[in-house]
Each structure stands twice: as C-alpha cells, then as structure tokens.
Amino acid sequence: MQHIALRYFQEVAETGSITKAATRLNVSASAVSRQIIKLEENLSATLFERHPRGMVLSQAGQQLARHVSRIALETEMALTEIRNFQAADHGHIRLASYEGYAIETLSQAVARFREKHPKVTVHAWVGNSEDICARVLAGKADIGITYSHSSPPGLTIQLVEVRPIYALIPRDNPLARRASVSLEDLRGQDFAFPDNSRSQRKLIETALAARGFNLNRVFSTNSMAMLKTVSCMTGCVMFSTSVRGQMHGITQTHAEVAVEDEVFSGSVLQVVTMAGRQLPQPVRNFLASAFGIAEPLA
Incomplete structure (x- = not known):
C-alpha cells in the first residue's frame, strides 16, 4: 500500500541508509529496497542518489520528504486534538534556536508562556541556524529561531527582527x-x-x-x-x-x-515554521506570546 511505501521512504530519508531504515522498521532490507524502487517507478522519478556510503535525497526526493513530513505532522496534530478534545490548552511545542537567543530571551519567553499555559509542555533544541532550518523542514521542530541565515525553500518566515551586534x-x-x-x-x-x-x-x-x-x-x-x-x-x-x-x-x-x-x-533574527503547515493551537499561542505574531503565515 502507498502509505507503507511512504513510511519506508521517510525512514530511509532520515537515516540515509536502507539497512538502518530496515532496522528501525523491523523488516528486511530487501523489503525496504523493493518499496523504494516501486515508489520511484510509480512517480517516474529518482528519489535517492545511491552512493557507497548511503542514500542521499534527490531534488524530487527532497520535495516528497517535505510533503511526507507535513502529512505526518498534520496527522499527529489531528490525533492530539482528538485525545485532548475534552481538555483545554493541552499540547507540546518543539523549539529550535541558536544558543545566544536561547540562553536569555527564549528562556524568559518559555517561562512567561508556561505561567499562562501550564498544561503545555515545551522542548527546546539548541544548535546552529543551518541545523535549525533542517529540523523545521524535517518536522522535528515546530518553530525555529535562526540568526542571519538565508532560509531554504520550504520554510515560512514569520518574523524578521534586527538584532545589532x-x-x-x-x-x-x-x-x-x-x-x-x-x-x-x-x-x-x-x-x-x-x-x-x-x-x-x-x-x-x-x-x-x-x-x-x-x-x-x-x-x-x-x-x-x-x-x-x-x-x-x-x-x-x-x-x-x-x-x-x-x-x-x-x-x-x-x-x-x-x-x-x-x-x-544589520544582523537579524528570523522566526521560521514549515511552509504550508497548519500550526497546532499551542504553537500559535506561543508565537503570539513570545513574538507578538497573532496571525501566523501559512
């Protein structure tokens, strides 16, 4: 079935290896390989560049990976909303930020947000701007805060703020x-x-x-x-x-x-989210609380 092929594709994209993907999926490597080949045939497109050291997404593969990540996030959001249907203001927010901002400003923003939304949990990952963008694109972070970095395709810039050095x-x-x-x-x-x-x-x-x-x-x-x-x-x-x-x-x-x-x-901070993604309400609440973004862009 197509959803199985997409799941296998997502695992190979994340691990860069058919063998590692098969281990995570608890199936044989040949089963993963067959699904990838079948998916490429159905789409008439090469999704991976095969190298001795692993599988690298082609341009078509990168585009499909963004769509698959978005679908997975939308599905998880729907399931979470159903689970919390009777409860108000539940949820989980995943942030990715550069360290200089995370140490002081973002920490204070999280503390203020948690005072008003005590049932929402927050995880903050700290790294460089390139990796922050990659995490948002892969669906591993809901909000990215980058510093003087050109955002790649697939991201929506919610805010640009000048932060002089x-x-x-x-x-x-x-x-x-x-x-x-x-x-x-x-x-x-x-x-x-x-x-x-x-x-x-x-x-x-x-x-x-x-x-x-x-x-x-x-x-x-x-x-x-x-x-x-x-x-x-x-x-x-x-x-x-x-x-x-x-x-x-x-x-x-x-x-x-x-x-x-x-x-x-002229150095700037950017707040980015995955383009085209319907953001969960807790994420929208955090954007409003931390950055004054009342109506996030799609």
Missing part, C-alpha cells in the same frame, strides 16, 4: 565608557570569539575582511555560555547580539557598547 567590553577599559566604538578602536584588545560553526563568527569575519585586518582572538568556542563565562573571568572583549541588559551575568563585569559597522548593525 554589540561589543561587551570590561568596565575598567576606557572604551567601555563610550557610546559606540569602531572595529579599528578594538584593535589590540584580547577577544573571545565564537567558533566557525556560529553565524556570528561568519559576520565578524566578513566585517573584518572589509576592513583588511584581524582582531586578537585568544579564545574561541562553540558554546555561547562558555564564551560569556571565559570573558567574565579573563577580561576578554566579546561580541553579543543580546538586547541591552539581558545577559545578566556579564553585564556586571562588562559594558555593552554599540559597534559602528554596517554588518554588525
């Missing part, structure tokens, strides 16, 4: 008393940087490349929490997109100073 400068540094600084002013300072996997690092490198010089990076990490802690303990300068006053710990030792640079002042 500030320099967090130790308060005993004369530069901390200024309203703003240029990148040239920061030359000679010791810096703690996010590593290359972070979108903020890419923006920093872009801005520095335009100026033709580098800053003195003495520490780097993929953890924004550790970046903040090390900066506090060592007196390094770091960059942050936090709204003033929200990084509570570091503002005791560092002052937030605006950076005079077009790249830094």
Whole structure:
C-alpha cells in the first residue's frame, strides 16, 4: 500500500541508509529496497542518489520528504486534538534556536508562556541556524529561531527582527565608557570569539575582511555560555547580539557598547515554521506570546 511505501521512504530519508531504515522498521532490507524502487517507478522519478556510503535525497526526493513530513505532522496534530478534545490548552511545542537567543530571551519567553499555559509542555533544541532550518523542514521542530541565515525553500518566515551586534567590553577599559566604538578602536584588545560553526563568527569575519585586518582572538568556542563565562573571568572583549541588559551575568563585569559597522548593525533574527503547515493551537499561542505574531503565515 502507498502509505507503507511512504513510511519506508521517510525512514530511509532520515537515516540515509536502507539497512538502518530496515532496522528501525523491523523488516528486511530487501523489503525496504523493493518499496523504494516501486515508489520511484510509480512517480517516474529518482528519489535517492545511491552512493557507497548511503542514500542521499534527490531534488524530487527532497520535495516528497517535505510533503511526507507535513502529512505526518498534520496527522499527529489531528490525533492530539482528538485525545485532548475534552481538555483545554493541552499540547507540546518543539523549539529550535541558536544558543545566544536561547540562553536569555527564549528562556524568559518559555517561562512567561508556561505561567499562562501550564498544561503545555515545551522542548527546546539548541544548535546552529543551518541545523535549525533542517529540523523545521524535517518536522522535528515546530518553530525555529535562526540568526542571519538565508532560509531554504520550504520554510515560512514569520518574523524578521534586527538584532545589532554589540561589543561587551570590561568596565575598567576606557572604551567601555563610550557610546559606540569602531572595529579599528578594538584593535589590540584580547577577544573571545565564537567558533566557525556560529553565524556570528561568519559576520565578524566578513566585517573584518572589509576592513583588511584581524582582531586578537585568544579564545574561541562553540558554546555561547562558555564564551560569556571565559570573558567574565579573563577580561576578554566579546561580541553579543543580546538586547541591552539581558545577559545578566556579564553585564556586571562588562559594558555593552554599540559597534559602528554596517554588518554588525544589520544582523537579524528570523522566526521560521514549515511552509504550508497548519500550526497546532499551542504553537500559535506561543508565537503570539513570545513574538507578538497573532496571525501566523501559512
């Protein structure tokens, strides 16, 4: 039956392997292979590129995977609504966010939301913007919060918010008393940087490349929490997109100073959802509570 073929297709798409998909489905690898071949024949399209190390979705396969994920989510939403028919404000929300936003702002948004909706559970996954988009596309997250990242096809951008990058400068540094600084002013300072996997690092490198010089990076990490802690303990300068006053710990030792640079002042946050998906009511409630989005786009 077609739904069996689609289920097998979804498992292969997620695992990238017929053998792994067969293990998860508790069937033989040959049964999975037959269903994939039959589905490709019925659609007259190649859904996977076969490589020695696994199965990679073709362009047609990516399109089908998005539809299958959306169908699965719509089905789960219908089942959940039926289960909770007699109960108000039940449900589960899956968030995916970059760490800098999750640490302070998103944590506060979740706390406020839970006060008003105590029967709704929330899971937050933290990672980089590329992986956040992939999770929303795969139906593994209801809402994605990305940073200065070009969203791929299949996502709806619900909100774009400018979040300038500030320099967090130790308060005993004369530069901390200024309203703003240029990148040239920061030359000679010791810096703690996010590593290359972070979108903020890419923006920093872009801005520095335009100026033709580098800053003195003495520490780097993929953890924004550790970046903040090390900066506090060592007196390094770091960059942050936090709204003033929200990084509570570091503002005791560092002052937030605006950076005079077009790249830094133009960085943005995006809130994304799966395109074409009917969002469950708890997800819509969270969008309204956390971001002021009363009517989400489809």
